[in-house]
Structures are given as structure tokens and as C-alpha cells.
Amino acid sequence: MNKPLNKMAVQATINGESKAFLCSPGQVLAEVLRDELELIGTKIGCNTGDCGACSVLVDDRLVCSCLVLAAEVEGKSVLTVEGVANGGELHPVQQKLLEHGGLQCGICTPGVVIAAKALLEHNPYPTEEQARYWLAGNLCRCTGYDKIIRAVLDAAKTMRGGAA
Amino acid sequence: MAVQEFVSPTSLSEAQQAVGDGTASSWLAGGTDLLVGIRLGARDPARVIDLKQIPELTAIQVDETAVRIGAAASAFDVLHNSDVPSQFPGLAEALNLIGSTQITGRCSAGGNLCNASPAADSIPALIANGAKCRILGPDGERTLAVEDFVVGPNQNALASSELLIELILPRPTPGTSDAYLRLTPRTEMDIAVAGAGVSITMDESGECTAARIAIGAVAPTALLVEAAAEALMGSQLDQTAIDAAVAAVRAAARPICDKRGTAEYRIHVVGVLASRALANARARIKKAHS
Numbered sequence: 193m194n195k196p197l198n199k200m201a202v203q204a205t206i207n208g209e210s211k212a213f214l215c216s217p218g219q220v221l222a223e224v225l226r227d228e229l230e231l232i233g234t235k236i237g238c239n240t241g242d243c244g245a246c247s248v249l250v251d252d253r254l255v256c257s258c259l260v261l262a263a264e265v266e267g268k269s270v271l272t273v274e275g276v277a278n279g280g281e282l283h284p285v286q287q288k289l290l291e292h293g294g295l296q297c298g299i300c301t302p303g304v305v306i307a308a309k310a311l312l313e314h315n316p317y318p319t320e321e322q323a324r325y326w327l328a329g330n331l332c333r334c335t336g337y338d339k340i341i342r343a344v345l346d347a348a349k350t351m352r353g354g355a356a
Numbered sequence: 357m358a359v360q361e362f363v364s365p366t367s368l369s370e371a372q373q374a375v376g377d378g379t380a381s382s383w384l385a386g387g388t389d390l391l392v393g394i395r396l397g398a399r400d401p402a403r404v405i406d407l408k409q410i411p412e413l414t415a416i417q418v419d420e421t422a423v424r425i426g427a428a429a430s431a432f433d434v435l436h437n438s439d440v441p442s443q444f445p446g447l448a449e450a451l452n453l454i455g456s457t458q459i460t461g462r463c464s465a466g467g468n469l470c471n472a473s474p475a476a477d478s479i480p481a482l483i484a485n486g487a488k489c490r491i492l493g494p495d496g497e498r499t500l501a502v503e504d505f506v507v508g509p510n511q512n513a514l515a516s517s518e519l520l521i522e523l524i525l526p527r528p529t530p531g532t533s534d535a536y537l538r539l540t541p542r543t544e545m546d547i548a549v550a551g552a553g554v555s556i557t558m559d560e561s562g563e564c565t566a567a568r569i570a571i572g573a574v575a576p577t578a579l580l581v582e583a584a585a586e587a588l589m590g591s592q593l594d595q596t597a598i599d600a601a602v603a604a605v606r607a608a609a610r611p612i613c614d615k616r617g618t619a620e621y622r623i624h625v626v627g628v629l630a631s632r633a634l635a636n637a638r639a640r641i642k643k644a645h646s
Binding site: 198200216217218220239240241242244247253254255256258259260261263264266307310311314325326327328329330 | 358359360361362364384386387388391392394395396404406408430432436455456457458459461462543544545
């Protein structure tokens with residue numbers, strides 16, 4: 193079958209699996225993840241890079257998927273919230289967000305999970321201040337942030353093997 | 357209209373071919389301004405040309421005389437995967453202030469410069485450090501000082517087919533350091549009310565032998581304030597010299613009033629920021645001497 197006019201074929205690794213998809217040249221990754229790949233965990237909030245709800249990792253780099261063209265991820269590796277848990281086992285960041293009540297409506301949560309995971313891979317020993325600055329681009333209108341920060345710092349502790 | 361075409365050249369010559377046929381085209385570095393501009397209707401390219409597959413555009417190189425930052429190198433790579441923060445802590449301060457971690461992961465010094473916002477954080481820091489732009493056009497290359505690159509709000513000196521390849525910063529001589537400070541109502545995710553970047557050189561006796569002071573968000577473009585530098589040259593950076601430099605900075609500022617502050621407020625604040633940035637740069641030099 194011929195590809196639709198003006199569509200580009202892109203091959204990328206999405207959550208560890210090789211995927212091919214079609215996108216328009218100007219289409220952003222967030223839209224393709226949700227509408228083409230049915231990965232609706234990634235939320236679109238502001239669509240201008242201010243709110244962080246669409247955060248994903250592209251080649252381990254934390255980015256807003258509303259500010260990445262889908263065509264740019266050709267040959268790259270993308271991690272969305274759907275790829276964070278190990279099967280039925282939650283990632284420590286997810287587990288601690290649940291335990292600390294670090295979410296209410298849940299719209300910001302997928303972005304928070306991805307951003308916090310990126311933080312703890314970049315810096316396993318974040319101070320509260322470092323965690324707050326790293327997550328400053330993930331807006332949450334429910335929690336007041338405190339429970340999110342507590343959850344992330346507790347997750348850091350867990351990932352270090354329980355050591356202080 | 358919408359974007360009709362996305363191309364990803366892998367060399368400078370391919371990039372020049374991609375822009376040569378008259379189609380309305382935009383260079384794509386990190387996209388943190390371009391893609392927002394397209395969505396808001398302020399930009400309307402038919403073709404987007406990604407620059408990040410061109411090695412020169414993402415390289416960050418340090419040699420004996422200069423530091424070269426590829427125009428599309430992300431701020432995150434400059435901050436975490438290069439020697440730039442140790443060479444230019446003030447430039448690192450400025451790049452770290454651009455948006456969130458997500459934005460820093462994509463945005464570039466070259467893009468911040470080409471976008472030419474009057475309030476761009478990296479531009480005063482680049483000017484203070486004497487950065488030059490290496491520009492490629494159909495007729496070859498040219499070099500332009502950063503302070504001459506921005507010609508107005510959101511307007512740069514590039515012709516439509518020209519490409520900013522890299523920013524070239526002379527390596528700091530011994531006794532040199534820089535600093536950048538800005539004021540925002542919030543501590544993160546905000547746009548500067550005023551900003552000041554400085555680079556100073558002090559000899560062993562504490563005399564100021566070189567200085568560059570640049571200010572942002574207080575004029576249509578970031579400004580190099582030569583009179584402020586002259587006030588410091590030959591001094592011990594004593595209070596009289598600092599006061600004269602601050603007065604020169606305030607005299608050069610010609611801000612607007614908007615929702616972020618009045619002109620009067622910005623003129624006051626930019627002087628305070630310049631003074632504090634000078635103190636920070638001096639403290640860095642003293643620390644290196646000790």
C-alpha cells in the first residue's frame with residue numbers, strides 16, 4: 193500500500209519495542225504517541241512546553257514530547273510512562289507516589305514519574321532543593337508539590353538500597 | 357499552511373542544499389521556540405530543517421585558544437557533558453536558567469541567540485565573554501560578534517539562507533571569571549525582568565585589567581555597556597569604581613514598562629544585578645587565586 197501523501201515513515205524504539213509509525217512532517221511526538229501508538233499515558237496539557245505533563249525520555253534525555261517533532265525520533269529510543277513499570281512491578285517512583293499520596297487528579301503524574309525517574313538516574317542523591325528545581329517544569333494543581341517531593345526523595349532512598 | 361516537509365541533513369553542504377530553493381524554511385535546533393511559534397501561528401515554515409544530525413552543530417570543543425559551542429548543542433549537554441561550566445561559570449548560570457529541565461534538555465545557546473528575545477538569558481553572558489558567531493551562507497563564511505548579531509526584538513542578522521554554525525568563545529586568561537544574574541518574580545520557569553552578565557580579569561595585585569558588562573531585558577536587544585567596563589579598568593574594583601560602572605549600566609538601559617515591571621524598576625534592578633554579578637565574578641577569581 194502506498195503511504196498517504198506527505199506522511200513520513202519513522203522507525204523508533206518505543207518502551208523497548210521496535211515500532212514503525214507514520215506522521216506528518218509537522219506533527220509532534222506527544223500527538224503521535226497518543227493518537228497513532230495508543231500510548232495515552234502521556235498527557236497533553238499546555239502544548240507549549242510549560243507544564244511537563246507530556247514529559248518523556250528520548251535517548252534517556254528528559255524532554256517535553258509536545259516540543260519534539262515525531263520525525264526527530266527516527267532511530268532513537270523513547271520511554272513513556274507505560275514503559276516505566278517492570279511488568280506488574282511498579283518502579284520505586286510510582287510505588288512511592290502511591291504511598292505518599294503524591295497524586296490526586298493524575299494528569300501531571302505520568303510526566304512526574306518520567307521526570308523523577310530521569311532525576312534519580314542523573315543524581316541518585318538529590319537534595320530536596322535539587323529535586324524541587326529538577327521538577328519545576330512539572331506543574332501540579334492538586335498536591336501542592338510537597339507529597340510529590342517526599343515521594344521522590346523516598347524513592348531515591350529505596351533505589352539506593354535503603355541507605356540514607 | 358502547515359509544515360510540509362521535514363529534512364535532516366547530515367553535513368553543512370546538505371544543509372545549504374536544503375535551504376537553497378526558495379521554500380520558506382526554518383532551521384530546527386531544540387525547537388523550544390520554533391515549535392511553540394508554529395503552534396501559535398507566529399512562524400509558518402513549509403520546511404523544517406533539523407540541524408542535530410550535523411556533527412559541527414552539536415559538538416562542544418575546547419582547544420588551547422577557544423571554546424566552540426555548536427549552535428544546536430543542547431544546554432543540558434553544555435552544562436553536564438562539557439568543560440564549559442568550569443571555563444565559563446557565568447554562561448553556565450545563564451543556560452541553566454532557560455526554562456525547565458525538559459527545556460534545558462533541548463534548547464541551545466545558538467537557538468536562544470537566533471530567537472533574539474530581548475530577555476534571553478544566554479545572550480548577555482555570551483556578550484560578556486566576547487563570543488563570536490560563525491555563520492555559513494551561500495557565499496561562504498563570516499564572523500559576527502554576538503552583540504552585533506541581534507538587531508531587534510526577535511530579529512537577528514542572518515539572511516534567510518544563512519546558518520549559525522557555532523559560537524566561539526576565547527578561552528579565559530588567568531585571573532578571569534564571569535557571572536550572570538537575572539531577576540524573575542518566580543525562582544524558576546520565568547522570564548527575566550532584567551539580567552546582567554559580566555566577565556572581568558584581575559591581575560595578582562587585584563587591578564582590573566579587562567572587563568565586559570552586558571545587560572538584558574532592558575532594551576530592544578541585549579547591550580554591551582562599554583562605559584561600565586571603562587569605569588572598572590585600572591581600578592581595584594573598589595566601591596567608587598563599582599558605583600561608576602553601575603551608573604553607566606543604568607544610563608545605558610532603556611527598558612519598556614510591561615507586566616513584569618516598570619522602566620524605572622528595571623533600570624534600578626539592572627544596576628543591582630550588575631553590581632552583584634561583579635562581586636560573584638571577583639569571588640570566583642579570588643577563589644582560583646587562593
